[in-house]
Amino acid sequence: xxxxxxxARHEPHPDTPRDTHNPIDVDPExxxxxxxxxxxxxxxxxxxxxxxxxxxxxxxxxxxxxxCGLCQQACPTDxxxxxxxxxxxxxxxxxxxxxxxxxxxxxxxSDRGIDLPEAGDRG
Amino acid sequence: MKTEGSLRRLETDVLIIGGxxxxxxxxxxxRSAGLExxxxxxxxxxxxxxxxxxxxxxxxxxxxxxxxxxxxxxxxLHIPTLTDGLVDMEVAERVVHxxxxxxxxxxxxxxxxxxxxTGEYLRxxxxxxxxxxxxxxxxxxxxxxxxxxxxxxxxxxxxxAMATDILIxxxTGEAFGALGFNVRTGEWYVIRARAVxxxxxxxxxxxxxxxxxxxxxxxxxxxxxxxxAMAFRVGAELTNMEFVEATLTPRGFSVQGTNSYxxxxxxxxxxxxxxxxxxxxxxGEKARRxxxxxxxxxxxxxxxxxxxxxxxxxxxxxxxxxxxxxxxDRETLPGFFAQKGIDLRKDLIEIVVSEVxxxxxxxxxxxxxLMVDADGETSVPNLYAAGDCSIVSGGIAGAAALGAVTGRxxxxxxxxxxxxxxxDDAAIESARERVTAPLSRGDxxxxxxxxxxxxxxxxxxxxxxxxxxxxxxxxxxxxxLGRREPELAASNWHHLMRVHEATSIRxxxxxxARTALERKESxxxxxxxxxxxxxxxxxxxxxxVVQRGAEGEVGLRHRDPDDRVSVAAPAVASALARx
Numbered sequence: 001x002x003x004x005x006x007x008a009r010h011e012p013h014p015d016t017p018r019d020t021h022n023p024i025d026v027d028p029e030x031x032x033x034x035x036x037x038x039x040x041x042x043x044x045x046x047x048x049x050x051x052x053x054x055x056x057x058x059x060x061x062x063x064x065x066x067x068c069g070l071c072q073q074a075c076p077t078d079x080x081x082x083x084x085x086x087x088x089x090x091x092x093x094x095x096x097x098x099x100x101x102x103x104x105x106x107x108x109x110s111d112r113g114i115d116l117p118e119a120g121d122r123g
Numbered sequence: 124m125k126t127e128g129s130l131r132r133l134e135t136d137v138l139i140i141g142g143x144x145x146x147x148x149x150x151x152x153x154r155s156a157g158l159e160x161x162x163x164x165x166x167x168x169x170x171x172x173x174x175x176x177x178x179x180x181x182x183x184x185x186x187x188x189x190x191x192x193x194x195x196x197x198x199x200l201h202i203p204t205l206t207d208g209l210v211d212m213e214v215a216e217r218v219v220h221x222x223x224x225x226x227x228x229x230x231x232x233x234x235x236x237x238x239x240x241t242g243e244y245l246r247x248x249x250x251x252x253x254x255x256x257x258x259x260x261x262x263x264x265x266x267x268x269x270x271x272x273x274x275x276x277x278x279x280x281x282x283x284a285m286a287t288d289i290l291i292x293x294x295t296g297e298a299f300g301a302l303g304f305n306v307r308t309g310e311w312y313v314i315r316a317r318a319v320x321x322x323x324x325x326x327x328x329x330x331x332x333x334x335x336x337x338x339x340x341x342x343x344x345x346x347x348x349x350x351x352a353m354a355f356r357v358g359a360e361l362t363n364m365e366f367v368e369a370t371l372t373p374r375g376f377s378v379q380g381t382n383s384y385x386x387x388x389x390x391x392x393x394x395x396x397x398x399x400x401x402x403x404x405x406x407g408e409k410a411r412r413x414x415x416x417x418x419x420x421x422x423x424x425x426x427x428x429x430x431x432x433x434x435x436x437x438x439x440x441x442x443x444x445x446x447x448x449x450x451x452d453r454e455t456l457p458g459f460f461a462q463k464g465i466d467l468r469k470d471l472i473e474i475v476v477s478e479v480x481x482x483x484x485x486x487x488x489x490x491x492x493l494m495v496d497a498d499g500e501t502s503v504p505n506l507y508a509a510g511d512c513s514i515v516s517g518g519i520a521g522a523a524a525l526g527a528v529t530g531r532x533x534x535x536x537x538x539x540x541x542x543x544x545x546x547d548d549a550a551i552e553s554a555r556e557r558v559t560a561p562l563s564r565g566d567x568x569x570x571x572x573x574x575x576x577x578x579x580x581x582x583x584x585x586x587x588x589x590x591x592x593x594x595x596x597x598x599x600x601x602x603x604l605g606r607r608e609p610e611l612a613a614s615n616w617h618h619l620m621r622v623h624e625a626t627s628i629r630x631x632x633x634x635x636a637r638t639a640l641e642r643k644e645s646x647x648x649x650x651x652x653x654x655x656x657x658x659x660x661x662x663x664x665x666x667x668v669v670q671r672g673a674e675g676e677v678g679l680r681h682r683d684p685d686d687r688v689s690v691a692a693p694a695v696a697s698a699l700a701r702x
């Protein structure tokens with residue numbers, strides 16, 4: 001009798017935002033449905049399947065992944081690949097937007113403006 | 124197996140909340156003294172718990188190798204300068220003097236700090252330190268080996284356990300245990316202990332980054348200031364909470380490793396090909412981390428971005444070493460470069476500033492968190508703290524050293540074997556009701572939305588651009604979010620963990636806002652840069668101490684950091700006097 005077809009991905013927890021990227025790609029050909037990825041994940045993101053089933057691990061909270069790769073490192077059959085989403089590989093966030101904003105109409109107290117002061121810069 | 128809601132009562136001599144490097148070393152020391160030890164952590168396995176469960180490649184320590192610079196005393200001489208004077212030298216002395224011994228102890232656990240090629244210690248200089256104090260090593264199994272030694276020693280461990288409350292004896296004010304729950308099963312733990320050590324790490328997920336993914340953080344995103352918040356609620360003092368830390372990271376992936384690039388001789392260049400760091404610090408790329416951020420920010424503001432790390436000039440053997448160790452800190456970094464199509468030998472690596480976190484403000488030996496004395500005890504009796512949630516943060520080496528000190532002190536205290544206090548079941552029940560209330564709120568406020576709001580406020584007004592009105596706006600927003608906490612909802616125990624993490628993050632952000640507003644100067648480069656008070660003022664070389672007020676409010680006091688400088692260290696005192 002043929003093996004039942006193993007779904008390549010499992011559905012994340014229903015609270016997960018739609019279209020969340022799946023960071024943990026599990027190869028259905030090589031995964032042996034053990035519990036190791038579930039145990040090593042520090043974020044409680046991967047859930048082992050029912051041990052009596054032939055299911056793949058469930059990536060239950062994909063948006064909470066740190067991309068640490070402990071699962072990839074620990075997998076005994078090298079069935080796991082950490083796959084980065086487009087927004088990490090080609091970030092479109094302007095770097096300047098991470099610098100913060102000044103309130104409208106703000107005027108610096110001196111001509112120095114936001115230049116670097118010398119004091120305190122000892123290294 | 125129906126464990127949801129069931130309650131397990133446990134007793135121990137020393138209870139440790141957080142099983143990272145600090146908590147594990149504390150456990151090892153306390154257990155070695157013959158005491159019973161119980162460790163709780165949100166992760167399932169002690170081997171993988173904490174910031175460096177996946178590996179680490181740097182270890183900062185003096186080694187007494189015979190070189191003139193290579194001593195605790197010499198490192199200590201520079202700490203007042205490294206920390207811009209905001210350090211408790213008595214605690215720093217204890218930690219730094221402990222470091223060489225802890226290194227030997229870790230080697231005894233089977234950790235190999237030597238370079239596999241040469242069989243020698245490979246030491247590099249970075250982050251403004253006065254010598255080659257960083258050991259560069261393959262620490263892929265670092266935490267794993269520590270955990271094995273701790274478990275072999277007989278410490279007990281409960282994984283997937285989130286502590287929510289520290290138990291305080293109302294008569295004596297002493298800590299005597301903690302309450303927590305299993306993040307999968309909902310089982311409750313009521314733990315009575317003779318001493319409690321908080322080792323829960325720093326505060327992450329507090330600001331935005333280039334990818335826009337909140338859990339894509341330089342540091343471990345599951346460290347969310349839970350220990351800061353728990354200890355604050357029972358009256359412990361915190362300090363240096365106004366200082367934030369960021370790093371430089373490959374654009375799109377907030378990841379460790381700046382020190383490896385800088386230590387091995389990378390050039391940081393702007394879009395004109397200019398090595399820009401020397402404009403900001405005489406140490407160039409080897410300046411303190413906060414100055415590396417400062418340089419990046421200034422160049423970006425001046426329109427000189429994008430900014431890059433350039434490794435192409437490095438000799439082959441250095442690049443070989445670099446490539447071999449690239450995945451030590453973070454397993455997936457080689458995969459990231461491969462998926463992005465970057466060849467380190469041929470391509471420039473674009474770098475951006477990471478999200479900010481409340482950690483140690485970019486400088487070693489000045490932590491942002493719980494104030495402790497030289498035994499690691501907080502202002503709450505029997506409550507200890509070590510690692511990045513404490514006021515001495517020196518990377519994993521600092522965590523290991525203060526962890527060991529704290530474990531010994533907590534063991535000495537517990538060794539008196541005083542009878543454990545009885546828990547007040549009504550108080551336990553009321554705490555459980557408070558903690559689990561989000562489970563019965565149906566479609567209430569989600570923790571993601573709540574946290575996103577915090578990250579926007581912190582990034583816009585409390586990160587790298589600080590000004591009175593903006594910070595006040597952020598504080599108002601954070602207070603408004605605080606009023607909405609009773610609406611937070613969770614659909615299961617896992618989400619309940621995230622809800623409580625989100626409230627810890629909010630409280631720490633509120634403390635950040637209040638203390639950053641209070642400090643009317645700039646200090647430590649990008650860690651506290653006020654555009655309305657751009658100068659560093661000697662009058663502000665004082666600690667802002669945070670403590671919960673009678674109504675639960677965030678109370679602030681000032682303290683002279685030299686109050687507890689040891690008289691036994693005249694050299695240090697004179698270094699401090701020189702400022």
